[in-house]
Amino acid sequence: MSYDVIVVGARVAGAATALLLARAGLRVLAVDRVAFPSDTVSSHQVQVPAAARLARWGVLDRLVAAGTPPAREVRFDSGRVVLTGRYPSVDGVDALYSPRRTLLDAVLVDAARSAGAEVRERFRLEELVWRDGMVTGIRGRGARGPAVTERARLVIGADGKHSAVAAAVGARVRWSAPVRTFASYGYWSGVPLPSAELYHRDGHVVAAFPTGDGLSVVYAATPLARFAAARRDLTAHHLTVLDRCGDLGARVRSGVLAERLRTTPDLPNVVRASHGPGWALAGDAGAVMDPVTAQGISHALADAESLARAVVAGLAGGRPLGAALVAWERRRDRRLRPMYDLTLRTAALRPRRTDHALFAALARQPAEVGRFLGALAGIVPADRYFTPRVVLPLVGAAALRRAMSGG
Numbered sequence: 001m002s003y004d005v006i007v008v009g010a011r012v013a014g015a016a017t018a019l020l021l022a023r024a025g026l027r028v029l030a031v032d033r034v035a036f037p038s039d040t041v042s043s044h045q046v047q048v049p050a051a052a053r054l055a056r057w058g059v060l061d062r063l064v065a066a067g068t069p070p071a072r073e074v075r076f077d078s079g080r081v082v083l084t085g086r087y088p089s090v091d092g093v094d095a096l097y098s099p100r101r102t103l104l105d106a107v108l109v110d111a112a113r114s115a116g117a118e119v120r121e122r123f124r125l126e127e128l129v130w131r132d133g134m135v136t137g138i139r140g141r142g143a144r145g146p147a148v149t150e151r152a153r154l155v156i157g158a159d160g161k162h163s164a165v166a167a168a169v170g171a172r173v174r175w176s177a178p179v180r181t182f183a184s185y186g187y188w189s190g191v192p193l194p195s196a197e198l199y200h201r202d203g204h205v206v207a208a209f210p211t212g213d214g215l216s217v218v219y220a221a222t223p224l225a226r227f228a229a230a231r232r233d234l235t236a237h238h239l240t241v242l243d244r245c246g247d248l249g250a251r252v253r254s255g256v257l258a259e260r261l262r263t264t265p266d267l268p269n270v271v272r273a274s275h276g277p278g279w280a281l282a283g284d285a286g287a288v289m290d291p292v293t294a295q296g297i298s299h300a301l302a303d304a305e306s307l308a309r310a311v312v313a314g315l316a317g318g319r320p321l322g323a324a325l326v327a328w329e330r331r332r333d334r335r336l337r338p339m340y341d342l343t344l345r346t347a348a349l350r351p352r353r354t355d356h357a358l359f360a361a362l363a364r365q366p367a368e369v370g371r372f373l374g375a376l377a378g379i380v381p382a383d384r385y386f387t388p389r390v391v392l393p394l395v396g397a398a399a400l401r402r403a404m405s406g407g
């Protein structure tokens with residue numbers, strides 16, 4: 001049997017793409033080398049726009065029913081001021097959720113299957129199949145048995161930041177930046193969080209969110225240059241960072257580390273050309289950035305939705321597929337660029353004087369805090385928030401001049 005679309009990788013980008021394509025009536029095969037539920041090295045703040053997408057697809061209820069708590073209140077601490085507020089809502093969803101990847105990815109895989117997609121777990125892509133310069137399928141193998149070939153009109157690589165599909169097609173790097181931070185995160189019991197907490201400090205960004213099973217997930221970003229020293233004792237490093245965040249360190253130390261701490265310096269910033277003859281890339285395979293702004297899942301789900309729309313238009317709607325994919329990639333880049341720039345700025349882990357001037361102004365204008373939190377979360381486009389037109393009236397011309405001149 002041949003398929004309309006084969007999707008390689010079945011986590012947030014792949015399973016969501018398969019779900020939406022199958023719902024549109026296409027014949028879809030999704031493969032993944034792991035079996036679900038499966039964890040991965042990733043914390044899992046699902047920002048409000050992504051939660052709104054999951055709600056629209058009928059998936060959010062299952063995460064909530066499985067015990068994922070909402071985080072509506074946010075406490076942002078810059079070391080000089082503390083701002084508290086709520087995220088702006090998107091399509092009636094007003095909370096961030098932090099479901100474990102063992103839950104989120106498995107629920108999306110189930111939803112894709114229910115929509116009619118065939119999902120093969122423990123199936124590893126070995127190579128792409130080509131004809132006349134065009135990708136026409138995949139070759140790979142399951143846990144047992146010989147290698148098999150499957151054919152499709154389009155192969156989508158949703159196989160993550162070290163995408164084998166991107167490598168095989170030679171996807172060109174369009175924008176990139178060196179790795180800036182390394183991440184460490186842990187799951188703690190006995191550390192109740194009345195609200196989500198964000199700390200932006202010189203040398204660190206820290207985020208703490210409630211997840212399922214009564215646990216709190218606490219994430220710390222540290223400059224990559226400090227990785228070698230931190231490696232001597234990663235848990236001690238993590239706790240020392242939290243000690244610099246008000247009483248968070250003390251609260252975490254009074255709790256219990258429920259699972260081993262996860263740490264990784266594998267945090268590339270790369271955006272690739274994401275389509276060509278017979279292939280496309282979704283999620284991290286096409287665009288990956290430092291998780292300091294926790295945007296990867298949002299990006300993967302938004303990508304799934306807009307790519308699926310383009311593919312349906314190209315394979316079932318009478319529009320040439322190539323033209324639909326050109327337009328899709330252009331839209332992806334327009335959506336991504338402001339957050340990519342904000343992410344690189346945040347990953348420098350050094351708030352600027354103008355940032356501190358904005359935080360101080362917001363502390364005097366609490367009604368404005370929600371929109372600021374919305375810009376950090378990707379609800380309000382960063383390029384429409386961090387502009388003189390928005391910041392100047394908040395901060396005031398004299399204070400902004402002083403901040404810019406270092407006074």
Ligand SMILES: Cc1cc2nc3c(=O)[nH]c(=O)nc-3n(C[C@H](O)[C@H](O)[C@H](O)COP(=O)(O)OP(=O)(O)OC[C@H]3O[C@@H](n4cnc5c(N)ncnc54)[C@H](O)[C@@H]3O)c2cc1C
Pocket residue numbers: 008009010011012013014031032033034040041042043044045046047123124125126158159160161164183264266267282283284285291294295296297298300
């Ligand atoms: C430390 C850390 C913390 C993060 N925290 C957050 C956060 O709080 N919020 C957020 O939004 N994002 C976060 N991210 C980013 C997020 O993890 C990614 O953006 C997201 O997982 C990308 O989803 P994806 O489906 O594109 O790729 P992945 O989740 O990487 O999935 C790719 C899948 O492809 C499969 N695969 C790969 N190769 C093959 C092959 N040859 N054959 C078959 N299958 C294959 C893999 O098994 C995998 O299941 C974090 C990332 C890191 C590293």
